Amino acid sequence: MEGYWDVVVSSLQDICNANESISFDNLEFDDKSSTSKKDSLIKRKDLVLKHKENLEKTKRILDTALINVNGLLSQSKSSTPNGKLLKNQKQGRSYYTSNYNPSEPIIVNSEVAFKPKQKHSEWIQCQVLKVFNEYKFEIKDPEPDDNMPNGQHFKCNWKEIIYIPSIDQISSCKNYPVGTKVLARYPETTTFYPAEVIGFTKNGNCRLKFEGEEEVGKETEVERRLVLPFPH
Structure with a gap:
């Protein structure tokens, strides 16, 4: 959200x-x-x-x-008032897991990072529209473009997405060790890039060094739930 x-x-x-x-x-x-x-x-x-x-x-x-x-x-x-899943609601999961982030349940309206199959594509933030089964989904890029003013839809599988924890799950996300390579959303964008964990702030956000950052020694603060396991 x-x-x-x-x-x-x-x-x-x-x-x-x-x-x-x-x-x-x-x-x-x-x-x-x-x-x-x-x-x-x-x-x-x-x-x-x-x-x-x-x-x-x-x-x-x-x-x-x-x-x-x-x-x-x-x-x-x-969503239900107590945050629980609706009865008989289909659930999916992501192939990319870690001890620091949950990978499930992925349900309708969950947020995920998705990498289109086109060459040189970056990971982008998307919304789950349908859960066909545990491994297959339909998702939507909420950012419109000239060709798709309402946002582009994609069919994908569990190896093409990474689950973004919900706000309710933040408390269960452990801190990454310093030096861990992660995938993080760059501030004021919907695109995820490789980064290295430098530390954490008092409010729980991650301090990161993004790969390819032009400014020498620059550290960037990113909300914890938007720092995901790096897809190996």
């Missing part, structure tokens, strides 16, 4: 930042000379085109936020 909120909040922040950068106040001009007037008209046209492009971008961002709000609503409706 936390992943949905991250996308919603970041989407709204992107909208605010984009709309603050352009103002209609600059569309007026007073110079009566023909040359200056022509230049002003060109500038006005460019500014209006920028606004048009910004509105189109805003619509795409709002679509993303709406999809994730719907995900929050559906996840809330599907």
